[in-house]
Amino acid sequence: MTVGPVEEESDDPLLPWLRVLDSSPLPILAHTGKVLISTLQDENVALSQLTKLIVQDPAACLHVLRKANWLSHRGKHSDIISISHCVSVIGFEELKGLLSSLPILKDQYELSSVINYTRSIMRSLHAATQARHWAMLRSQANPEHVFLTALLYGAPLWALWQTAPAEMKIVEHLILNEKVPVQEAEKSVLGLSVASLAQNLACLWGLPTVVQEAYDPSNQPMISLLLHYGKKARAGQLEALPAFDEEGVALNSPAAQVLLANWLAVEADVDWYSRQMQRCLGVIAAYLNLPLEQVWKQVRAEACNISRAFPLPGIITPGERFLLSRDAPKRRKIKPSQLAGQVQDLLSKKDILLQDGPMHFSADQALQVVVESIEHNNNIQFIGDQAFYKSFLDRMRLKPDSFATLHELLESATEALQLGLGFARVAVLLKEREGNLLHAICYAGDPDQSTLDELVIDLETTNLFTKLLLKSTALWVGQGENASLFKLLPNNFKQASGEVDSFFVRSIFNQKKPLGVLYVDAGQGHERSLCESQYKNFRLFCKLMAQCIRKVEEPSL
Numbered sequence: 001m002t003v004g005p006v007e008e009e010s011d012d013p014l015l016p017w018l019r020v021l022d023s024s025p026l027p028i029l030a031h032t033g034k035v036l037i038s039t040l041q042d043e044n045v046a047l048s049q050l051t052k053l054i055v056q057d058p059a060a061c062l063h064v065l066r067k068a069n070w071l072s073h074r075g076k077h078s079d080i081i082s083i084s085h086c087v088s089v090i091g092f093e094e095l096k097g098l099l100s101s102l103p104i105l106k107d108q109y110e111l112s113s114v115i116n117y118t119r120s121i122m123r124s125l126h127a128a129t130q131a132r133h134w135a136m137l138r139s140q141a142n143p144e145h146v147f148l149t150a151l152l153y154g155a156p157l158w159a160l161w162q163t164a165p166a167e168m169k170i171v172e173h174l175i176l177n178e179k180v181p182v183q184e185a186e187k188s189v190l191g192l193s194v195a196s197l198a199q200n201l202a203c204l205w206g207l208p209t210v211v212q213e214a215y216d217p218s219n220q221p222m223i224s225l226l227l228h229y230g231k232k233a234r235a236g237q238l239e240a241l242p243a244f245d246e247e248g249v250a251l252n253s254p255a256a257q258v259l260l261a262n263w264l265a266v267e268a269d270v271d272w273y274s275r276q277m278q279r280c281l282g283v284i285a286a287y288l289n290l291p292l293e294q295v296w297k298q299v300r301a302e303a304c305n306i307s308r309a310f311p312l313p314g315i316i317t318p319g320e321r322f323l324l325s326r327d328a329p330k331r332r333k334i335k336p337s338q339l340a341g342q343v344q345d346l347l348s349k350k351d352i353l354l355q356d357g358p359m360h361f362s363a364d365q366a367l368q369v370v371v372e373s374i375e376h377n378n379n380i381q382f383i384g385d386q387a388f389y390k391s392f393l394d395r396m397r398l399k400p401d402s403f404a405t406l407h408e409l410l411e412s413a414t415e416a417l418q419l420g421l422g423f424a425r426v427a428v429l430l431k432e433r434e435g436n437l438l439h440a441i442c443y444a445g446d447p448d449q450s451t452l453d454e455l456v457i458d459l460e461t462t463n464l465f466t467k468l469l470l471k472s473t474a475l476w477v478g479q480g481e482n483a484s485l486f487k488l489l490p491n492n493f494k495q496a497s498g499e500v501d502s503f504f505v506r507s508i509f510n511q512k513k514p515l516g517v518l519y520v521d522a523g524q525g526h527e528r529s530l531c532e533s534q535y536k537n538f539r540l541f542c543k544l545m546a547q548c549i550r551k552v553e554e555p556s557l
Contacts, residue, residue, distance in 0.1 A: 013191030014200060021159045021201055025063070025103055029118065032057040033104030040096055050095060051087045056310075058121050060102065061148065062155050062205075064090065067098050069206035080208065081145045113165040115404055116172075120161045122310065123265045124154030126318040129306040130299065131261035137288060137298075149210040149254065150261045156198035164190075170346045176270070178334045178342075188343045213255040221249050221256055230282030233292050240289040252287070260287060268303065268318050273434055304439060308453065317407055317441075389420025396544055400551035406515075409552050411442045413545055417520055418444035421537065424523030425497075427452045428508070430516035431469065436460050438516060446523070455496045464488040468507045469514040472546070474539050476530070478502035498524040504535055506542045510549050518542060 028036070036053055039045050054060045061083055068086035080086055087095060106114055128151035135143040161168050167189050174185035183193045190197070199215035213219045222245040229241055241251045250256065260283065267277040281299065285292045307317035334342055392412065395402060403409040414426040425445035429438040436459040443453035459466050464485055468475065477485045478501065497503070503521035507514060520538060522530050 014197065017190070017192070017197055018200060018204060021156070021163055021197075022204060024159065024163045026059045026155075026158055026162055027103040027105040028057045028059045028063075029121075030105050032060065033102070036060075036099055036102075040100055047087055047092055047095070050099070051084050054087070054099075055083050058124055058151055058155075059158065060099070062152060062158075063098060063102055064095070065148075065152065065207070066205055067094070081142060082148060083144075113162075116165055116168065117158060117161045119269075120154060120157045122317065123269050124151050124158070124262075125310050126268065126303065126306050127151070127154065127258075127261040127265035129309075130264055130302050131257055133298065133302050134257065134261070134284075134288060137290075145208075146254070146257065149208045149214075150258045152207050153211050153214055153258050153262050155205070155207065156201045157194065159201065160194065160197075167347070170343065173346070174334070174339075174343075180334060180339065184336075184339070188339050189347070210254040210258060213253075214258040216255075219249060219253070219255050220259065221245050221251050222247065226251070226283045226286075227279055229286035230279055230284075232282075233285035234278065234282040236292075238285060238289065238291060241286050257287075260284060264299065265318070304441070307441065385420055389416055392416040392420060393541075393544060396548040400548045403548070403552050406549065406552050407441070409545070409548060413518075413541075414442045414444040417538075417541065421534070421541075423520040423534075425452060425519075425521050427455070427519045428516060429455065429457065429465075429519065430508075431459070431514055438465055441516075451496045452519070455493065457490055457493060461490075462488075463490045464505075465490070465493075465517060468505065468517060472507055472509040474504065474506040474535075474542060476502075476504055476535050478530070497521070500524055502530050504530065504538045506538070508542075508549070509546065515549070518545075 027033075032053065039049065039053060054064055064083060064086045065080060068080050068089040071089050072080065080089070090098065105117070128147045131150035132143045132147040135146040140146065171185050171189050171194075174180040174189070175182055180188075183195075186193050195215065195217075199212070202212045202215050225245045226241075229239060232239055243252060244250055260280075264277075264280050264284065267274065267280050271277060281292060281296055284299070285295045288295060290298075303318035310317075393416075395412075396409075403412070410428045410430075414428055417423050417426045423445075426443070427440050427445075428442040430441045431438055438455075438457040438459060440453050440455040445452075457463070457465050459469070464475075464477070467488065475485065477489075500521050500523075503519060505520075506518045508516045508518055
């Protein structure tokens, strides 16, 4: 049950919200928590090992920073500059005690409250990764400090999504679906703007000075000036940003960098190809003093890097966002005079909004035929986990809505094929929504056998993949009947796959739209070769997955 300002007697909604958010410790992610519990049982665990685990979990970073700040205020240390600095401030025994006491997020990634909390964390991870890369491009000192400040800028939003998920869900609904202006939507539901709440919470929690400055309106650059230089960059008239705007605010300050990285992450979470994103990219080009095309390429590369490094269950990753299509923009539907009544109606139903049990779709006849074909194919030789594989088939057939995103479905499918059927390597390459590149977005298998997980294929020149994306089809590419297809393989694919001599590949479509390619093989120099029964099973699996993709991609009612 959420607690909001309406339950407090104070006329000022700020203090009640601060009290609620400060008294609700943020949980660390489920998979991080499991590893931490196991690691802390080792009495000889190294401090550096704990530091690596903490850096992988933004909520853990926040808790460790707050603990270090509390100790620093006793006069022991100066400003915190990194997580490793925090760890050295806290000390081994107190760190182990702190980590042991942290709450752990429910391992239920189909729940709306969990999805939105982890989604806000992924957005912050994306911003932090981009900011660190910019710091390296600009040869700034201590890129890890830049990463930490850009990451923790989003901490107040994590707290809101964790503590008041229904209210935040209503705010998001008003902004995205009803096109109500951001501050108007926030004030109508929360009683105040998120920015003002975040500014005060950042101060209360002792977040880095740069974060507090970024939330302070007096330190925020003039948006009109930034957009002016961004527009020139988009027109090919690149000009570096001046040192200060007309009001004396530094345009190249650390706070400006944090704001710009988080602006990019927010726009990427909505639509990589929106007008707002193009404006943001123009400003980044001016900020970095680099051509727009180069900036666009680097930003996409970092989005893919963060997606591979932090594949949070149930969450659409930044790298997936620029590959998949988005809905057409909508106009505002709710008039200002109707907003208060609509908000009250939504708040009265907030418990319903958080009833997140998955809806079970009944299997249609076509899906049932596919599954029966798989289950009764006596020629299938299961090399992997048969029970795991069949349970995944049932999930695709009976519970397609349990996949929160297309990325989760594809990530799970690669594991099912690799662990369930015993394929050595499985990769999914998705096509850019606007562009001519295929990006490897999911991979399962031995990372030492190839660089398939980093593969990018150019579709400008004719090759096997350009032909494959013309229609929904599967191919068995080998040294026998289809040996001629090897001539159509791009050179970088041959290098990434290690000159593998046989593989299965299937184009992925949603209705008539090509999404990408699914690839499997038996590995390099493997004693086992692919066989006819495996190919038949692979094709049946892809047919079922195509049916599930349509369910996942359909807009929810």
